[in-house]
Amino acid sequence: MRTEQYILARVFVLPFYQANTTLFLFIAVMAGGFMSGAEHVALATFFVSMPVSMLAPIAVWALYTFKVLRFNQTLLLRAENTFMQHYCLLPVRAQWLGWMSAVLVQLMPAIGYGMFLVLIAIQQKAWMSLATVPLALATVLLLTVALLYRGRLHARQHTPGRLRRLLDKTFVRPYPLFFIEWIVRRQPLLLFGTKAFGCLLLLGITSLYTDESYDSRLLIMGVTVVAAANLQLIWELLQFEHVHFSIVRQLPLPFAQRIVYTVITLCALLLPETGIIITYFPANLAAIEAMVSVVYLLAATVFFLGILHRRDRGLDQLGGFAFAWVIGAVVLTLFRVPPFLLAAVNAIAGVYCWVRYFYLFEHRES
Numbered sequence: 001m002r003t004e005q006y007i008l009a010r011v012f013v014l015p016f017y018q019a020n021t022t023l024f025l026f027i028a029v030m031a032g033g034f035m036s037g038a039e040h041v042a043l044a045t046f047f048v049s050m051p052v053s054m055l056a057p058i059a060v061w062a063l064y065t066f067k068v069l070r071f072n073q074t075l076l077l078r079a080e081n082t083f084m085q086h087y088c089l090l091p092v093r094a095q096w097l098g099w100m101s102a103v104l105v106q107l108m109p110a111i112g113y114g115m116f117l118v119l120i121a122i123q124q125k126a127w128m129s130l131a132t133v134p135l136a137l138a139t140v141l142l143l144t145v146a147l148l149y150r151g152r153l154h155a156r157q158h159t160p161g162r163l164r165r166l167l168d169k170t171f172v173r174p175y176p177l178f179f180i181e182w183i184v185r186r187q188p189l190l191l192f193g194t195k196a197f198g199c200l201l202l203l204g205i206t207s208l209y210t211d212e213s214y215d216s217r218l219l220i221m222g223v224t225v226v227a228a229a230n231l232q233l234i235w236e237l238l239q240f241e242h243v244h245f246s247i248v249r250q251l252p253l254p255f256a257q258r259i260v261y262t263v264i265t266l267c268a269l270l271l272p273e274t275g276i277i278i279t280y281f282p283a284n285l286a287a288i289e290a291m292v293s294v295v296y297l298l299a300a301t302v303f304f305l306g307i308l309h310r311r312d313r314g315l316d317q318l319g320g321f322a323f324a325w326v327i328g329a330v331v332l333t334l335f336r337v338p339p340f341l342l343a344a345v346n347a348i349a350g351v352y353c354w355v356r357y358f359y360l361f362e363h364r365e366s
Contacts, residue, residue: 004087004094008102011081012072016106019071019316024109026323041120048121048129056200057117058136061110063193065140068106070190072148074315099145107144111137175248176264179240187236194233195272198226202273206280214282216289220339223293224329226273227300228322233269234304235318237262243363255355266301273297292339299343299350300329306350309357312364 017024031040047053075081087095104111114133121130173181183191205222208214241248241262267274274294281290313321332342 002094002098004090004098005101008098009105011084012075012102013105015075016068016071020067020319022323023319026319026326027109029327044117044120045124048117048124048126051128051132054129054132054136056204057113058132059193059196059200061114061136061140062189063197064110065107065144066189066193068103069144069147070315072103072106095149096145099148100141103141103144103148107137107141110140176261176268178245179237179265180268182240182244183233183236190232190236194229198229198273199276201226201229202276203280206276206282214284216282216285216339217333217336219277219282219285219289219293220296220333220342221330223273223277223297224300224326224333227297227304228326230269230301231304231318231322232315234301235308235313235315237265238305238308238361239363242361249359255358258358259351259354262305263298263302266298266305270294270297270301289339292343296339296343296346299347302354303346303350306353306357309353309361312362314364 035043047057076084087098090098114137117133118130121127121133202222205219208218274297277293277297278290281287307321329342333339
């Protein structure tokens with residue numbers, strides 16, 4: 001191993017797996033505890049059966065790749081890693097090889113599942129899917145390396161164009177949409193990746209057992225995972241209100257009005273998942289259960305926002321929290337705890353922490 005590759009492995013690869021150990025344990029528990037080997041093969045066979053169905057694993061790979069990219073960019077901004085600013089002095093080929101070796105190891109979970117899909121595609125003679133898997137993995141790998149190579153070490157000044165300045169002056173947007181516009185501009189991959197993952201997961205869950213009686217607990221467990229997938233977006237909302245647009249914190253607004261505005265923002269964020277639940281809701285379930293599922297999804301995000309106000313957490317600390325919450329919610333669902341009760345507990349706990357710790361919250365500098 002060359003010196004620069006060894007340094008990148010120590011600075012980026014090892015901390016990445018250490019910070020995400022809980023996430024990988026959660027995936028292992030969910031994959032190994034709820035699905036047998038035959039079911040994994042059946043799911044992979046479904047993925048490779050049609051090019052359209054390959055969008056599901058590709059969306060997950062894209063979301064995971066964004067997590068890798070965001071993690072590396074965060075480490076680059078830390079004071080102890082300022083020496084990486086001199087990495088650009090190396091030959092271009094050495095820089096690319098170094099980044100590629102580090103990112104390749106970070107993407108090994110996605111590559112491993114991709115190899116599994118390749119084997120299934122060969123067995124099923126699904127040649128289109130066979131070509132799609134390596135192409136998709138190569139694309140996310142090269143895109144990540146290119147973004148890291150192209151000056152992500154330094155903050156760049158951004159000057160809005162004339163059209164955008166004209167739109168900003170012409171159309172006055174209400175406050176609940178401020179965060180939506182901000183996250184679209186700042187983290188579009190995070191937003192669209194999270195929404196794609198949530199919609200595809202809900203679409204798959206609501207499409208199961210079309211010829212049999214559908215158990216509503218399966219939908220609630222799916223909504224639980226989708227809510228946890230939105231945790232980083234909730235964290236970004238917290239950072240927006242307290243760090244990037246902190247003037248809102250100083251405004252003399254009644255707290256009830258603050259809650260209403262933020263809940264409207266959360267509702268706008270959850271519109272794609274809500275649309276999937278309503279559109280593809282199982283026919284044998286009562287309409288009230290669809291409403292309860294949507295309310296539970298919203299209550300979970302309110303709970304996340306309230307709990308995050310208790311103390312400032314880094315992105316690397318969200319995985320353990322999400323893992324514990326998902327496991328607890330899934331266990332309670334399996335024991336037939338009513339979903340409206342879960343929603344009520346989450347909403348009450350979230351609002352309580354929100355009100356209690358809103359003005360006590362202090363941002364911790366990285």
